[in-house]
Amino acid sequence: MTATASPTVVLLDYGAGNIRSAQRALEHVGAAVTVTDDPKLAVEADGLVVPGVGAYAACMQGLRAVNGPRAIGQRLAGGRPVLGICVGFQVLFEHGVEHGVDTEGLVEWPGVVDKLKAPVLPHMGWNTVDAADGSELFAGCDPETRFYFVHSYGVRSWDMEADEFIAPPAVSWAEHGGDRFVAAVENGPLWATQFHPEKSGEAGLALLRNWVRTLR
Template structure:
């Protein structure tokens, strides 16, 4: 008889710049106990913290700081507590973002700049495939032609983080292409992030969220 897995508690961090309700529904669908809040203690104590994001990089960073989200994310990661960023919630994890010539400091969890996506049609809106590493945990159980839903005009086009310590696992980086190649997802120990919206990506997105819940 198999053991019953305990339900995981996930906080969707509500700082005013994310599709919190759709994220809540998607996480509940895969069996998580979900709460939408910006409460410090609840965000710190949850098994997993999900940080969505829509709109401008600079506005998201301002809203996040006003809600102490930058501090919460940093404290959770320093203790190896899982965090997942979605869309602009992923972009703000990089060193900086540039929109309309304005440069804004990000959370600097990863080096690099988020900038305008160079493509014939922008925003990149709709379904697209990704190129995931063979040993990806996020995309476990998904076919190579699985499609995910994107809505964005900016992206990280380069990955420059180098791991020289052989005892530290290198991040797993997933790519996608729309006009040019860009970072579509990252798995970096306790920190996961996706440029696409798993909560809007049907069964493929549900499988990815299930994979994340299993790590909590």
């Protein structure tokens, strides 16, 4: 019997912080991972992961420097999986506003990333997620499971209009300090999380495993 090859995953390296924990987590769940800033490799892999740590504007600048928006767009046009994490989730929306600076994002989803209205920021540590009904990402996940967040900004409303011909995205939510924000979105080949699955222990590995299984 011939062994099944591991799905190939590119972790897009565009200067958005330390991504080795994501590499180790993805390899742990069975992916063959390449860390690169090469957009051609990013387009060709079975899956693409877009991480992100730091300021929205800086991440967008880094993505543009490696032709990240084009690679992401090409993949999505062909229905090929992309996973965004933390600021890699945030840049998928229309724009982000940080410290008075309004930066255009990748405009895959409508909405603005702005400062959370919570008494204590950043939102740092473990929190539960109200997973969307029928979520593939959170399949097998207990509702009380906690994931690791570290952010002060988020998407606090979801405004995508319904389309009778297209399945609506699965939108999952979390809450911090009384402020509700989008924690994850599953939209065809494009999935993304505000939290860090690679830093969320066994629960995060289960989510990454669910994503990697879609690449086979």
